Amino acid sequence: MNAIINGKIIIGNTLVNDRVLIFKDKIIDIIPKNEISKYAIQYFYDAQGHYVSPGFIDIHTHGAMGHDFMDGEGEGIKVIAKSFATHGVTGFLPTTMTMDIGTIEKSLYNIQKSLVSGGSKILGCHLEGPFISPLNAGAQNTSFIQKPDFQLLENFKELIKLVTIAPELADAEDFIRKCINYDIVVAIGHSCGTYEDAINAIRIGARSISHTFNAMTPLNHRKPGIVGAAMDRDEVFCELIADNIHVHPAIQRILLQIKGIEKVILVTDSMRACGMENGVYDLGGQKVVVEKNSARLENGTLAGSILSINNALKNFKTNTGISIVEAVKTVTENPAKLLKMGDTIGSIRIGNNSDFVIHDEEFSILFTFINGKLVYRSGNL
Missing domain, CATH: 2.30.40.10 (Urease, subunit C, domain 1)
Structure with missing residues (x-):
């Protein structure tokens, strides 16, 4: 020992x-x-x-070092996992994109069989799409969006630990209930849903908000939206991309004041350009331009990030003035609790x-x- x-x-x-x-x-x-x-x-x-x-946990990441989990090849996963270890990540959820079902399944099969040696551990998978709103898709490809259908998850229900869904979609309630029956955590995101849609999903069992503030209905004093629902319900965790591009530092402080340190989870939402030079890349089959410390589609839409989890911690601590002990919670204890893995990690x-x-x-x-x-x-x- x-x-x-x-x-x-x-x-x-x-x-x-x-x-x-x-x-x-x-x-x-x-x-x-x-x-x-x-x-x-x-x-x-x-x-x-x-x-x-404790080792850091990233529950929302699409890739790094020139590789994407949607590529469907094992060597890329090994490169990503070894890179994450250099940033302090000991466990992560490879996150899929909205693409055709065949490509998603290929990615899931590849994640399922991947055994990483010398790098961060795969804790399961985060399915981000295809069950999202075409009106708030962000950098997701709207051509492949589908209505919620749990049968599409059936062969991977042991692998998938987290699913992002737009709660206003038809059949969303039934889908959320089935996910919960199999201990799959449901997150609300990429949605045009109302406050009421989000509250209903939370009452059924949704417990997280994907990249809070981004690709969702904002807070308004007459229409509280998904952001309002997230702030209103104590049981909900809020993902946050703390690169100071996706969310202004002042809003990061406001979220912390409202939710408390116990309910904030820092994520990277990193894409294949993370750890790489500026240039042209792709995400979900769409062209992404990386420059000025951000990744964007040609129309200017943010397309994930090039953020590392330890830099997210540094930014969030600087922006909010919290202690190192408090900051660390957002990438260790909090995500472990959300995933119901706190008895081991x-x-x-x-x-x-x-x-x-x-x-x-x-x-x-x-x-x-x-x-x-x-x-x-x-x-x-």
């Missing part, structure tokens, strides 16, 4: 400075330094005063998987551990 010493360990809402983290594939113990002799330690990692955080506690990162105050990643194995290092700890 191994140990991390001299680290500021983030345990729940607390920062612990005087403990040693003992681990194999799972966390064995968290003890005072003078009790190390209880264990036969093979390797010591000296955190040198840096932060030891998302926090540093005895018995949980040994998924954690060592980072500095700016969220630069020094070490990434997944299931107790060191998969990334930057520096000389």
Whole structure:
């Protein structure tokens, strides 16, 4: 077994400075330094005063490093997963796009069979579309939008952990109920739905809002819209793309004040250009131009992002003034709770998987551990 010493360990809402983290594939113990002799330690990692955080989780990402999960090829997934580990991501949900059913199924089959070694873990899949509104599709291809039909998910109901849907669509209620019966989390997004549509979906069991504020009906004092419903219901988590392009910093602060740190989940919504140079790429079969730190369709519509999760953390902490401990919640404990995986990931506690990162105050990643194995290092700890 191994140990991390001299680290500021983030345990729940607390920062612990005087403990040693003992681990194999799972966390064995968290003890005072003078009790190390209880264990036969093979390797010591000296955190040198840096932060030891639960591994980061990204529940909404389409790709990176020139690859997209819709490409349907395993090598691309490995490249993406290894790249994510450098940003502190220990688990993620590959996210699909609105395309023809054959392409979506090919992507899902490929995700299902992919075994990533030396990179972030696949926790399941996020199906974003094709059950969305053609009037608020964002960068999704409207030609392939379909009405909600759970039969299209039948062969992948164990893989799919999260589905984004427009709640105003016909048959949406029945679809949401079936998802919930199979423990698939339902998110509201890419929708022209009213406040009432969203509230009804939440009452049925929807529990998340996809990239809050983007591609949905906005808050209005007479028509509260989906944003209003998200702010009105405590049980709903709100995804947030904190690249300061999708959502203004002031709105990020307002969302935090209303929802509280327990219900904000930072996501990247990254596309294949993440980690690449400026240029022309594609997303869901559509041309995307990457320049000035953003990715857009030719008509100017934002097309995902080129954001990394650790930069999202840095931005959100800077914009809101919260502590590092609070910021980390938005990419660890909160997404784990939404996905009902908090008993294995998302926090540093005895018995949980040994998924954690060592980072500095700016969220630069020094070490990434997944299931107790060191998969990334930057520096000389």
